[in-house]
Amino acid sequence: MSEDQITTIGKCYACKRTFGYIPAKVMTITIDPETGVPPDMTVLGGQREPSPEALARSVKEPICPACVERARRFTT
Numbered sequence: 001m002s003e004d005q006i007t008t009i010g011k012c013y014a015c016k017r018t019f020g021y022i023p024a025k026v027m028t029i030t031i032d033p034e035t036g037v038p039p040d041m042t043v044l045g046g047q048r049e050p051s052p053e054a055l056a057r058s059v060k061e062p063i064c065p066a067c068v069e070r071a072r073r074f075t076t
């Protein structure tokens with residue numbers, strides 16, 4: 001079994017529920033840990049050009065399949 005197929009346990013960034021996932025296949029969102037939002041968003045929900053510093057410190061956070069499905073239903 002290759003390393004990218006190993007199941008990991010973690011929390012969904014959106015709903016905070018614990019779920020198992022394969023890191024290479026899970027949906028992720030890039031979050032700036034300093035602000036707690038994506039680097040191209042303001043804390044009030046507006047869009048902005050991300051700074052190079054915000055992009056450099058950003059980390060990918062997993063999103064569970066249930067939240068991905070809710071988001072898809074919301075956007076269609």
